[in-house]
Amino acid sequence: MSKDIDGRRRVVIEGVKPQINGGQFAIKRAVGESVVVKANVFGDGHDLVRAEVLYRRRSEDDWTVREMQHVVNDEWTARFEVDSVGEYVYTVRAWIDHFATWQSDLGKRHEAGQDVRVPLKIGAEMLRDAARCAEPADAAKLNAWAETLEAAQDVEVAVELARSKELTDVAGEYPDRSLATMYEPELRIRVDRPRAVFSAWYEFFPRSFGADGRHGTFRDCERMLAEIAGMGFDVVYLPPIHPIGQVNRKGKNNATVCTPTDPGSPWAIGSAEGGHKAIDPLLGSMDDFQRFVEKAKGHGLEVAMDVAFQCAPDHPYIQAHPEWFRWRPDGTVQFAENPPKKYEDILPLNFESKQWQALWEELHSVVQFWIDQGIRMFRVDNPHTKPLAFWQWLIEGIRKDHPDVLFLAEAFTRPKVMQYLAKAGFNQSYTYFTWRNSKWELEQYIRDLTQTEVGEYLRPNFWPNTPDILPQYLQCGGRAAFIVRLVLAATLSASYGIYGPAFELCVSEAIEGREEYFNSEKYEIKQWDWNQPGNIRAVIERVNRIRRQNPALQTIRNIQLYGIDNESLLCYGKSTEDQSNVIVTVVNLDPHHRQSGWIQLPLDAFQIDPRQTYLMDDLLTGDKFIWQGQSNYVELDPRVMPAHILCMRKRLRRETDFDYFM
């Protein structure tokens, strides 16, 4: 018989959730969020069991304990909150509750008219055992009760005492856990700062903001910060700011030949002027960059860096570390390809290199370098084209010293790979939102993200556009389409981002037959007129203000889909746990036509009497609607405003009200 088992531990704990890949990966939470733990807990026979969730900061020794409640069918649950950045662990402990079993059996015996004097004696022994480990005051109580039970002068009184709340509470404080079962392995929680969950990103190319068409610099961009902050964003994300390769530089519209004035793609990183730790001199100096980051902070903006682990053909790595690249029989380095597509300006790193360890360490040093410059957010370009184990190692390593650093995975690839990147540690993830337009697509996708295990580890960041992607919907739907996608991104997800100013100026010209920008900013310097007529900056500003003022919108975990009898109208709600803030959003997905329909709201959940009226305050337009009952009419004209963001104001009862309940 194995010595490490104690056969007297009679309780089984299994099916503990949340649990990712058998505990291999952590679930994710932000400070202040809660974890709902579920487990199957049962013992043999008819004895009652008691179960509790244990959790602690990984660095600490002492567990905090939360009593679990039985739900149904041997399924137990408890909830706790995490309150600081870093790593937590949790597990479940459970044991046969002999005292509660005895209490329950005593009641049944007594009610059946059986002689309970011996059972009362057994209970007295249990109370004395509890007294031995109790605080002095409690011990005295427990011993006194034991005496009463044992004497059993009046059986009726003794049974009543045995089942009394006070005795139950005091005895319950000192359970005998000596034969408790402890679930293994301990499960992990990665706790992030709140911005991991709630953030609004603004991406722009600094080089397009020079005066008079010159190549923009960080100094030039300082004036942008007030504008971006004014629109309500909190993260400024810059495409790579490193020197751009000269060799095989791409021209306008991804042309394989460039002119001397073409700036090249910022993702073709590295030249004689430096690599991943250098700054493109055309943008300024390291000092300029740091000043820009500081100025941003002053506006409440955090700067997110791009991490693109790939090299232009003239990146210093190629000379210094030829072993990190794939060399072809003709003596050239293999450039990036997805045949028949070619990316001649970009050389992928060879992660199957025999020197892979040195490569990993170097890439780690790149991230560490920018952390040392004050950066705490990284948007990682195409992480799915580098080994998944590398990201796990990198992110875990960085977080050991810098648990406040956040990584956003820019992976548009197959579902299981996207999910695995999130499991491996990415704090936020790009999503398929960009191509989910119709009602059933959006509803199904929201369910996938929030009502499955995926919600435990993948935090979506919704982008209506990126420099690489101008979706068909935005190409065809005019200004209303941009507002539709803005409202969806900003109210479905708690984190979202736009690539601007192309977005707020409703730029919709694509390469024929593709979902790519014509004259893409990736390959040229643009001059944007932010005040161009038809821009939607005011709407963006309003939407971001609504997000900030309404805590219900600051998480995706609370989203509920509501029925509405029109396939062009999508309706969903978010509420704080205490229902003090309830937001109902209705979006007309048809950017061309007025659409109307009847919404079905779950009034029970809102604790609204179906006979009472309530006010729906449209935070987007200022319109106010008096609604009553679960079914109410909405009508949205895309030429006016294609969405409602309705804040529910429950009617206050006044003395003078007719009382429906009398």
Added chain:
Amino acid sequence: MSKDIDGRRRVVIEGVKPQINGGQFAIKRAVGESVVVKANVFGDGHDLVRAEVLYRRRSEDDWTVREMQHVVNDEWTARFEVDSVGEYVYTVRAWIDHFATWQSDLGKRHEAGQDVRVPLKIGAEMLRDAARCAEPADAAKLNAWAETLEAAQDVEVAVELARSKELTDVAGEYPDRSLATMYEPELRIRVDRPRAVFSAWYEFFPRSFGADGRHGTFRDCERMLAEIAGMGFDVVYLPPIHPIGQVNRKGKNNATVCTPTDPGSPWAIGSAEGGHKAIDPLLGSMDDFQRFVEKAKGHGLEVAMDVAFQCAPDHPYIQAHPEWFRWRPDGTVQFAENPPKKYEDILPLNFESKQWQALWEELHSVVQFWIDQGIRMFRVDNPHTKPLAFWQWLIEGIRKDHPDVLFLAEAFTRPKVMQYLAKAGFNQSYTYFTWRNSKWELEQYIRDLTQTEVGEYLRPNFWPNTPDILPQYLQCGGRAAFIVRLVLAATLSASYGIYGPAFELCVSEAIEGREEYFNSEKYEIKQWDWNQPGNIRAVIERVNRIRRQNPALQTIRNIQLYGIDNESLLCYGKSTEDQSNVIVTVVNLDPHHRQSGWIQLPLDAFQIDPRQTYLMDDLLTGDKFIWQGQSNYVELDPRVMPAHILCMRKRLRRETDFDYFM
């Protein structure tokens, strides 16, 4: 960086199924059954991956390999068969398939009109690498091909060669697995002999078969064996055969007082005459028992013993091992209770005893004792009232030396406990079938048992009745009800059992308001008249013969539910994998009224042209029906026969047939 990882292993394997509790428990199969393994397999980037299932007998070193196929969405699958009793392990191995990636890319490049001379050289290198580990004949081929590709005198020819089937097949034989990922942990399969899956049990009380109302003996029962075998059963299960306690012996109908002639419950085990290793002298000697077991074998019958780990108050253990019992303050041993119910004739063992190890060892020795007497099947009484860890230890220990031993769990308790007992090792399990009467209940239960993970480890054994349970349905439905439950048990499940002769004689008298037999055989000696009018022995014989002659009925894993437009009619089918044996069963669940309806059959699955007729041969009655199309009429009169067991006979095409396809 951890030294035990190789960062160049770029493939992830996750979600490997079947997998019970993260690999803690084995899945179950019988010899000749197959295992379908599924896994999520993917790497970074666009490279193709290759995946294979590895399996072996646990005692052997060498893996057998089965190539996996990609299904959809990075989900891969492979199937293999297990062919001997014992333990197997399996896992998944996968790697980036550089050769296939190169082939695929080469095709795309060539089709796009790109220069492929350098890619052809790269491919030539790969072929030479493969040649280095190839059989001489293959090596010669590979090197010759490499030369052709490298020379590339005619690019068109070279590309065609590179993508040819022969080259693909030969190169595919020598993959480079040096950077393969191996899934951990290895997952286990417990492989049983076929009777674990397909068995028909007959339970009876030997003491009721004495001549002229005397207490029956094993010698008396020898004449029963031909009858039981004649009815088509293959397992004879006997209630406990040990000395029955004298102290607190129960009388007729579970009375707390007995008369001197009352035989007591066989489950009140142990008296001065011995305990769990002794035989009740009233039944005979150990020699008589062994002779009975041998005689049974001669009839093709296997004897299953009852294992009931509990003691009558006069069991020798109480004196010899007082530490294995729970003593009450009044100096008595705690008897079994489920308050307010009392079982005064039974003392439970105290598994929380400090001497639990000695107790476990003793109980192990009981099972071993009967194995030494030639027993290989045990029906375990109330396993859910003993620690789950104990069963796991016991069954694993026994199987180490006796992998052919089978345990049936007689647990009627909560779902998760029933499931855990099966996970812990029980080869078969009693089920809720006994109380599933209506169509939706039966359909839902069959889905739970066969379309969920439960099917991987829990093998149902359906019992329409037991000495403890006379379900309401059998109390009220007359003879037809017994036939309905027989057909359901025997054709839904591959293992089933009856408690006879009460079943075949359609005994339906219950204690008022309960589902227990009136004058239960548990507490008295019965005299059965097997030829009583109205008995269903002929039907039982026919059903068991149908089960033996139709391999489709010898597993539950293949069951399919079919639609039928009448809530009183249940329809389901079972087929062998090659469709050579197709059985469609229709049961009228209403034992009182004739019911009719239209069945919907999936003709596609049967490869039957919807315009052709086919024959349905009712194996129960000999009736034959010509059907055509997916929708056909059935009508079942419970006064005649409440079920069809239809064998599908596809129509043979003859030269003279009008050909529908011309």
